[in-house]
Amino acid sequence: MATLKVWNMDKTHILQTHGRDWLYKMMLIRHFEETAEQLYASGKVHGTMHLSAGQEASAVGTIAPLRPSDYILSTHRGHGHCLAKGGTPARMMAEFLGKNTGYCRGRGGSMHIADLETGNLGANGIVGGGVPIAVGVGLSIKMRRTDQVVVVFFGDGAANEGAFHESLNMASIWNLPVIYVCENNRYAMSMPVTRSMKVERISQRAAAYGIPGVTVDGQDVLAVFEAASQAVHRARAGEGPTLIENLTYRYKGHSKSDQQAYRTREEVKEWQTKRDPITKLRDRMIQAGSLTAEEAATMDQQAAEEIVRAVEFAEDSPEPDPANLLMGVYA
Amino acid sequence: MSTREITYLEAIREALQQAMHADERVFLIGEDIGVYGGAFGVTRGLLDEFGSERVIDTPISEAGIAGACIGAALTGMRPVGEIQFMDFVTLSMEQLVLQAAKLRYMFGGKATVPFVLRTPGGAGTGAAAQHSESLENWFVHVPGLKVVMPSTPYDAKGLLLAAIKDDNPVIFVEHKLLYRTKGPVPTEMYEVPLSRSEVKREGRHLTVVATSLMVQRALEAAETLAQEGVELEVIDPRTLKPLDARPIINSVIKTGKLLVVHEAVKTGGFGGEVVAVIAGSDAFDYLDAPILRLAGADVPIPYNRTLEYHAVPQVENIVETARRLAGGEV
Numbered sequence: 260m261a262t263l264k265v266w267n268m269d270k271t272h273i274l275q276t277h278g279r280d281w282l283y284k285m286m287l288i289r290h291f292e293e294t295a296e297q298l299y300a301s302g303k304v305h306g307t308m309h310l311s312a313g314q315e316a317s318a319v320g321t322i323a324p325l326r327p328s329d330y331i332l333s334t335h336r337g338h339g340h341c342l343a344k345g346g347t348p349a350r351m352m353a354e355f356l357g358k359n360t361g362y363c364r365g366r367g368g369s370m371h372i373a374d375l376e377t378g379n380l381g382a383n384g385i386v387g388g389g390v391p392i393a394v395g396v397g398l399s400i401k402m403r404r405t406d407q408v409v410v411v412f413f414g415d416g417a418a419n420e421g422a423f424h425e426s427l428n429m430a431s432i433w434n435l436p437v438i439y440v441c442e443n444n445r446y447a448m449s450m451p452v453t454r455s456m457k458v459e460r461i462s463q464r465a466a467a468y469g470i471p472g473v474t475v476d477g478q479d480v481l482a483v484f485e486a487a488s489q490a491v492h493r494a495r496a497g498e499g500p501t502l503i504e505n506l507t508y509r510y511k512g513h514s515k516s517d518q519q520a521y522r523t524r525e526e527v528k529e530w531q532t533k534r535d536p537i538t539k540l541r542d543r544m545i546q547a548g549s550l551t552a553e554e555a556a557t558m559d560q561q562a563a564e565e566i567v568r569a570v571e572f573a574e575d576s577p578e579p580d581p582a583n584l585l586m587g588v589y590a
Numbered sequence: 591m592s593t594r595e596i597t598y599l600e601a602i603r604e605a606l607q608q609a610m611h612a613d614e615r616v617f618l619i620g621e622d623i624g625v626y627g628g629a630f631g632v633t634r635g636l637l638d639e640f641g642s643e644r645v646i647d648t649p650i651s652e653a654g655i656a657g658a659c660i661g662a663a664l665t666g667m668r669p670v671g672e673i674q675f676m677d678f679v680t681l682s683m684e685q686l687v688l689q690a691a692k693l694r695y696m697f698g699g700k701a702t703v704p705f706v707l708r709t710p711g712g713a714g715t716g717a718a719a720q721h722s723e724s725l726e727n728w729f730v731h732v733p734g735l736k737v738v739m740p741s742t743p744y745d746a747k748g749l750l751l752a753a754i755k756d757d758n759p760v761i762f763v764e765h766k767l768l769y770r771t772k773g774p775v776p777t778e779m780y781e782v783p784l785s786r787s788e789v790k791r792e793g794r795h796l797t798v799v800a801t802s803l804m805v806q807r808a809l810e811a812a813e814t815l816a817q818e819g820v821e822l823e824v825i826d827p828r829t830l831k832p833l834d835a836r837p838i839i840n841s842v843i844k845t846g847k848l849l850v851v852h853e854a855v856k857t858g859g860f861g862g863e864v865v866a867v868i869a870g871s872d873a874f875d876y877l878d879a880p881i882l883r884l885a886g887a888d889v890p891i892p893y894n895r896t897l898e899y900h901a902v903p904q905v906e907n908i909v910e911t912a913r914r915l916a917g918g919e920v
């Protein structure tokens with residue numbers, strides 16, 4: 260069976276170089292999600308949302324080794340992916356509020372945010388909807404003879420859609436530069452992974468396609484980065500796809516309304532207090548002497564302010580004009 | 591019969607519950623229908639009542655859900671599947687269209703495939719283009735499938751019970767915005783027969799044929815126009831396929847005018863079928879105005895609230911169009 264080459268990365272050096280950037284991005288995502296939730300609660304949002312609080316390291320660590328010209332395909336839980344790929348909080352927030360200045364001119368909303376300029380080929384309202392598209396993106400990269408790669412994010416639940424199988428098989432037989440990143444947050448809505456599949460690890464499914472599969476502590480941004488870097492390297496070198504499973508957890512309910520009867524408060528609390536990706540990175544950097552607690556607090560403050568400005572921009576933005584309802588249906 | 595006011599959602603749940611008590615072959619299968627109670631809460635409580643063998647949570651596998659219904663139905667069970675949003679039936683299409691609909695005929699009429707696939711359609715919740723579809727007419731186009739779309743709690747319960755008893759695959763389309771609407775529903779089991787159109791309100795100036803949520807909107811419009819002396823006759827086909835056309839034809843013979851209203855996109859929509867049936871019927875000679883359709887704009891449902899509002903027919907659109915048509919301005 261194919262395995263992923265494991266290099267020994269100089270972790271101290273990596274953290275010194277990238278740690279602050281990653282920490283800030285994760286804080287930004289967390290503030291975005293918490294603010295989105297507040298906006299929803301205050302009745303300013305007509306629609307739904309899926310928040311990724313708790314899963315920030317998977318977004319940031321996976322996207323860190325990508326170049327601006329590389330692609331991502333995101334999911335319904337896609338705010339973090341968009342921000343990590345370089346999306347602007349203001350334009351995302353404007354989309355969330357359905358404004359004309361939003362990434363999709365208010366047509367898409369939270370679940371469809373796409374930022375083609377940063378290579379984000381879109382969030383997706385359909386579970387597993389992006390997974391087959393990754394084959395086409397990989398094929399196009401190959402046919403255009405560029406050295407780009409594509410990362411396709413999907414949830415544990417998406418791995419049970421038939422199209423998941425078709426996509427991995429096609430990408431593997433054609434050696435496409437696709438990195439399959441499963442964000443296993445233990446539940447698909449109310450369905451626990453333990454009841455939705457017999458395999459212990461989703462990464463084991465890679466064996467069925469003859470490609471490497473790895474399971475990673477998705478709350479450790481460095482571990483996520485390491486696995487992603489190696490998969491990206493493999494893809495760029497023309498060696499084909501990799502399946503990465505980031506073990507993570509969503510702190511909030513599945514979507515806007517969720518009684519969460521399928522899990523306990525204690526379980527949520529435990530992940531929040533013991534395995535929080537932001538706390539984990541911050542403490543590690545402080546211990547390594549590359550960051551002080553005060554600096555971390557300042558960064559957090561800055562991230563919070565950036566989101567406040569994003570909300571201001573969104574709230575001040577104009578609504579789409581109903582006269583343009585049909586705009587954009589056809590090219 | 592003892593009757594009380596309950597919601598459309600409760601009426602559907604009660605039908606499921608009573609059907610499961612009455613017939614042990616009936617079981618439920620779908621995503622998050624157990625502990626979660628379904629995305630809209632329709633099946634809440636049924637897991638506790640019937641256990642996980644009859645209220646089956648599946649992985650996210652819509653083709654699998656449809657296939658499981660077909661296979662179980664073919665071999666003696668009476669499944670009621672749920673597709674969480676109507677949009678996701680697209681992932682079940684092969685099983686529904688190429689298998690469920692055709693097996694009986696291809697096998698020379700020897701097999702039966704008695705299952706119901708429940709699914710909520712419609713816009714109005716800000717769920718955007720991939721969670722707001724009204725795809726009923728896709729199924730209307732397929733011989734072998736029945737398509738049911740209740741507009742009231744009473745019809746929802748009675749039609750669902752009839753659909754479960756029916757020996758054919760039935761696509762049962764609910765509407766998200768109707769779930770919270772209330773109406774009188776008998777406590778005991780009863781059936782509203784499939785393929786029976788119903789006149790929901792009598793009137794003499796204009797026939798309005800509407801489906802699902804649009805029935806409620808047409809009735810509101812009728813109320814408004816009644817104050818101006820314009821009387822709409824509102825007809826709900828309830829079963830889109832096979833369609834019971836006679837009450838519509840009779841109504842048009844009486845009023846001489848027809849407006850068809852549905853939420854699904856106009857082009858290729860169910861309205862075209864109704865119009866063609868009337869144009870080809872004995873009502874043709876009685877028409878004294880062009881037949882009009884009001885339907886969804888040719889656009890994926892937008893997220894923004896105002897755009898979404900303009901993408902599907904609203905009460906005011908029905909009032910305005912019906913007024914012009916009835917007033918001889920068309």
Ligand SMILES: Cc1ncc(C[n+]2csc(CCOP(=O)(O)OP(=O)(O)O)c2C)c(N)n1
Nearest residue numbers: 336384385386414415416417446447448678
């Ligand atoms: C094809 C399809 N089926 C069902 C849904 C409804 N739905 C949206 S998200 C979700 C759970 C997805 O779980 P997972 O893939 O693990 O992602 P997570 O939400 O945990 O991030 C479900 C059932 C959908 N959007 N698309």
Ligand SMILES: [Mg+2]
Nearest residue numbers: 414415446447
């Ligand atoms: Mg999940």
